[in-house]
Amino acid sequence: MKKINLKTSNTNVPIYVGNGILNNFEISKYLFNKDVLIITNTKVGKLYLNKTKRLFKEYKVNSLVLPDGEKYKNNETLKKIYDFLVKNHYDRSLTIVALGGGVIGDLVAFAADTFMRGVSLIHIPTTLLSQVDSSIGGKCGINHKLGKNLIGSFKHPNLVLIDTSVLKSLPKREFLAGMAEVIKYGLIKNKTFFNFLNNNYKKIYRLDEDYIIKVVTTCASTKAKIVKDDELEGGIRALLNFGHTFGHAIEASKNYRGILHGEAVSIGMNIASAISADQELISHEDYCEIEDMILRLGLPTHIPKKITSVSIMKHLGHDKKKVSGKNRFILLNNIGSAFISDQLENKYLEDLSKNFIS
Ligand SMILES: NC(=O)c1ccc[n+]([C@@H]2O[C@H](COP(=O)([O-])OP(=O)(O)OC[C@H]3O[C@@H](n4cnc5c(N)ncnc54)[C@H](O)[C@@H]3O)[C@@H](O)[C@H]2O)c1
Structure with missing residues (x-):
């Protein structure tokens, strides 16, 4: 079992990574109150709710099972959680456990942050994407019909438990979507890791234990370090949005x-890399290497054909990372190095997005 610590100015979040740790983790070191509520969805609940309940067998455990899917990451589902919490007379001594992928993690963490101005939270992320990204760093929230993640807050969990063995049941398409975020860490921060992925993706896809643990721990510790340096996204943390501006608009x-979040991010990373080459920040060869890698790893590079550039521009207009009316893009100045740019004009972006519609 590996341990990573996410330290910020006012919190220290232990993150444990291991194959099978849900079977024998000593939870009592981290949990001092009796009430525990596990919130999951129908799909993950069927697979892992009983196992997770056993982890908390010394506690008073209850569970709430929500519908599955990004379309439920909204106000109505959040209200269901609040109703359940209020009807069951929970107080501030409650610990909520988010058992699931990024959708459950974001939604449940936001509920934990806002119910009674905040109760304790444990993340048990069960998708690759949530293990390498969304369970770490505290961002949480829900979608608005006009834009993604427009309502939210920062809520660090008290503990993150990452059991890589749960990835065995993850559908291949979901696993690949998580790989988009994995590739992102290589592109923005770590060329050696980018090369490692290029050379070892077959072993990673087979869930070879050493390789998948290396992938998850490398990404989780990179994210923990970035968040430590810039908890509230005043600067360097924005680099984690590489590929996300176009991705969210898609x-x-x-x-x-x-379309899955990771698939949209994959297309967004390809477009951001193409912009970086077009702006002569990286070479054309580097761009081709990135596009080849994305394709080789089985991820999409182009916008699905039913989407128009008008729709992309409309949704870029609602992006919450806009500053003073200008979209902010993360661009590459090397494979393994990224920076923030707000220099791109709408006309340029619209023309460019047309070239990327399949
Ligand atoms: N908070 C953050 O910092 C952050 C970062 C990145 C993404 N996100 C958010 O994460 C969400 C996407 O998360 P996701 O990709 O994990 O999607 P998801 O939570 O929808 O999970 C994908 C699918 O896999 C199923 N599933 C989960 N674990 C499984 C398992 N072990 N076995 C079988 N099926 C399983 C889920 O029920 C779902 O059907 C988006 O809403 C995105 O905005 C948040």
């Missing part, structure tokens, strides 16, 4: 249906 254009 997801919103599809009304969050038929």
Whole structure:
């Protein structure tokens, strides 16, 4: 079992990574009150709710099972959680456990942050994406129909438990979507890791224990370090949004249906890399290497053909990372090095996005 510490000015979050740690983790070191509520969804609940309940067998455990899917990361589902919490007379001594992927993690953490101005939270992320990214760093929230994650806050968990063995049941398409965020860490921060992924993706896809643990711990510790240096995204943390500006506009254009977050981010990373080459920040060869890698690893590079550039531009207009009316993009100045740019004009972005529609 590996341990990573996410230290910020006012919190210290232990993150444990291991194959099978849900079977024998000593939870009592981290949990001092009796009430525990596990919140999950129908799919993950069927697979891992009983196992997770056993982890908390010394406590008074209850569970709430929500519908599955990004389209439920909204106000109505949040209200269901609040109703359940209030009807069950929970107080501030409650610990909520978010058992699931990024959708459950974001939604449940926001509920934990706002119910009674905040109760304790444990993340048990069960998708690759949530293990390498969304369970770490505290960002949480829900979607608005006009834009993704527009309502939210920062809520650090008290503990993150990452059991890589749960990835065995993850559908291949979901695993690949998580790989988009994994590739992102290589592109923005770590060329050696980018090369490692290029050379070892077959072993990673087979869930070879040493390789998948290396992937998850490298990403989790990179994210923990970035968050430590810039908890509230005043600067360097924004680099984690590489590929996300176009990605979010693509997801919103599809009304969050038929495309996975990681797939949209993969297309967004390809576009951001193409912009970086077009702006002569990276070479054309580097761009081709990135696009080849994304394709080789089985991820999409182009916007689905039913999406128009008008729709992309409309949704870029709602991006919450805009500053003074200008979109902010994360661009590469090398493979393994990124920076923030707000220098791109709308006309340029619209013309460019047309070239990326399949
Ligand atoms: N908070 C952050 O910092 C942050 C970062 C990145 C992404 N996100 C958010 O994360 C969300 C995407 O998360 P996701 O990709 O994990 O999607 P998800 O939570 O929808 O999970 C994907 C699918 O896999 C199922 N699933 C989960 N674990 C499983 C398992 N072990 N076995 C079988 N099926 C399993 C889920 O029920 C779902 O059907 C988006 O809403 C995105 O905005 C948040």
